[in-house]
Amino acid sequence: MLTGFCGFAQDDVEVKGNTVTMRETAPIWPGCESADDKKECWNKNFMDHVKQNYKYPKNEKGEYIRGKATVSMEITEKGNVVVTKVEGDNPKVNAAAKKMIMSIPKMTPGKLAGKPRAIKYTIPLTF
Template sequence: MKELFLILTLLLTTNAFSQDGIMLSQENANEKGITPMWPKCDRSRQTPIQCFNNQLRTHIIKNFEYPEVARKEALEGTVNVEFMIDKKGKVEILEVTGAHRYLQQEGIRIIRRIPKMEPAKWGNKPIAIVYKVPITFLKPQ
């Protein structure tokens, strides 16, 4: 009886991990050393996670534009953009919170411009990773 229970338990756990819907948070993915591969990070001397984080930071800085409407209205604040790099390596916006909607729209625009990349993999299966990035807008002088 114990053997039958053990076999059933092993079969059920294997099926639970073999589902296609695996999605990890950035923290869990980093703990396991799993990350999407930003273009050209495969040739970097940095670890894939370090390269991804640096490329994301550079991408945000390079693409940042203070919205003219927000500038005129002297709007500022922090926008939190939660997004996913899906199993195909494409960006999907999940949630945007904080600050004014004009600033939120700029945060969305920046994140949507992230290039397509090689998706993260769990073993040989591509998986989705969820990220949350704060973007702070300080009114220009």
């Protein structure tokens, strides 16, 4: 009779009976590593980034264009931001939103079961 078993130790993995639970952690914005509430810190820094880096495009008359854009992005296993899709009514607003999102600084990547993992986000923005 041959009996085999496998033992493993991973961070953020819990096994109970036939159920395996793996904990996912979100990416961490630079400077938020020691924050008590990392999600709140991420949100605050993201909003500050939008305020400081979004450049309103202008129309042919030189007037600022306002609008909405929904940005789908991914923070990779290496912490880089990649924009996968931008949807909105105005192509100039979409391009400005993409440029602003691409300038987000490199982050500590998200993790699944203690290993780096790409995390996807969809963010609606109104300018």
